[in-house]
Amino acid sequence: MKAVITRKMPDSIVALLAECCDVYMWPDEHEPISRHMLMEQMADADALFTNVTDRIDREVLDAAPRLKVISTMAVGFNNIDVAEATRRGIPVGHTPEVLTEAVADLTFALLLATARRVVEAMAFIREDKWKAWGPMLLTGQTVHGATLGIIGMGRIGEGVARRARGLGMNILYCNRSRKEAAERALEAAYCHLDELLKRSDYVVMLAPSTKETTRMIGAREFSLMKPNAIFINTARGTNVDEAAMIEALKAGQLRGAGLDVFETEPIRPDHPLCALDNVVLLPHIGSATVETRLKMAEIAALNIIAGLKNEPLPYIVNPEVNV
Numbered sequence: 321m322k323a324v325i326t327r328k329m330p331d332s333i334v335a336l337l338a339e340c341c342d343v344y345m346w347p348d349e350h351e352p353i354s355r356h357m358l359m360e361q362m363a364d365a366d367a368l369f370t371n372v373t374d375r376i377d378r379e380v381l382d383a384a385p386r387l388k389v390i391s392t393m394a395v396g397f398n399n400i401d402v403a404e405a406t407r408r409g410i411p412v413g414h415t416p417e418v419l420t421e422a423v424a425d426l427t428f429a430l431l432l433a434t435a436r437r438v439v440e441a442m443a444f445i446r447e448d449k450w451k452a453w454g455p456m457l458l459t460g461q462t463v464h465g466a467t468l469g470i471i472g473m474g475r476i477g478e479g480v481a482r483r484a485r486g487l488g489m490n491i492l493y494c495n496r497s498r499k500e501a502a503e504r505a506l507e508a509a510y511c512h513l514d515e516l517l518k519r520s521d522y523v524v525m526l527a528p529s530t531k532e533t534t535r536m537i538g539a540r541e542f543s544l545m546k547p548n549a550i551f552i553n554t555a556r557g558t559n560v561d562e563a564a565m566i567e568a569l570k571a572g573q574l575r576g577a578g579l580d581v582f583e584t585e586p587i588r589p590d591h592p593l594c595a596l597d598n599v600v601l602l603p604h605i606g607s608a609t610v611e612t613r614l615k616m617a618e619i620a621a622l623n624i625i626a627g628l629k630n631e632p633l634p635y636i637v638n639p640e641v642n643v
């Protein structure tokens with residue numbers, strides 16, 4: 321049997337897979353596999369080890385007549401046509417839980433960096449603009465005691481709420497369904513999206529990318545936010561109307577934004593967001609700690625091994641096809 325890995329992985333992960341199958345691995349760590357090479361490799365592939373940069377659509381599945389399992393090294397799986405995989409009886413694995421705390425940490429890093437203008441302040445020193453201490457120099461916004469609105473109170477959202485409690489923040493959240501245990505444990509209040517937007521000083525997007533969440537935050541939603549509001553997105557760029565966000569940032573309708581994800585990735589230095597001072601932009605590194613990425617890669621490999629052995633996947637997206 322053969323597994324295709326679409327990005328260079330550490331030796332330990334390749335060795336784990338090599339115990340049960342042949343492995344083709346795209347040799348570049350930074351550049352994604354070309355579409356052409358992916359299609360070519362899928363012709364005799366039994367397993368696919370993928371990541372957020374590969375579009376696994378019907379065309380790829382058509383090119384893979386032997387495919388028994390798909391495994392993505394991520395919790396989000398919006399890049400995979402899961403409905404089509406399910407129709408073909410192919411289980412799709414992902415890597416939830418192991419990345420929760422790392423992404424919650426990074427979400428808070430973005431919130432603090434944006435609120436306290438950390439990146440701008442560092443540039444101020446580098447550009448030799450620091451002449452003396454100033455009473456209102458680079459003044460930002462208070463985080464302690466402020467109101468935090470979490471859109472998508474799932475695993476990572478709860479992790480962010482746990483951190484917010486330590487900073488004495490008032491926590492609001494919205495989901496499609498209420499989570500009463502989390503409300504009690506985290507002293508979080510459930511509210512409608514519009515109310516959350518009107519009342520929050522910090523709005524954090526942590527809902528998955530779905531049809532329903534596509535551009536769920538746009539011009540109307542930004543206009544409902546407080547004038548001092550800071551928007552943080554560590555979920556997926558497609559959840560936000562980026563052009564509307566840029567307009568709101570330029571107009572001062574939104575105080576700042578901390579973003580780890582974008583409508584189209586990667587963004588380049590000539591992207592309009594890069595011209596703004598009131599943003600902190602990161603290259604999709606939410607889960608990027610060494611320990612977390614190694615655990616994610618290991619779980620992705622274990623999902624593949626289970627799929628090749630016709631055993632239940634440890635973490636499956638479409639349990640209806642699990643055996």
Ligand code: NAP
Pocket residue numbers: 395396397416417419420423471472473474475476477494495496497498526527528529530532533554555556580581604605606607
């Ligand atoms: P999760 O546990 O499934 O949580 C997602 C939450 O979103 C759920 O509580 C869900 O609750 C809520 N939700 C779903 N649809 C919604 C809607 N239309 N409106 C409001 N809330 C909605 O997932 P997670 O592990 O916390 O991960 C969340 C997302 O973070 C992932 O899907 C991924 O896209 C992103 N992520 C990004 C990075 C990064 O590197 N930046 C890393 C990991 C994850 P209901 O079902 O009740 O609505």
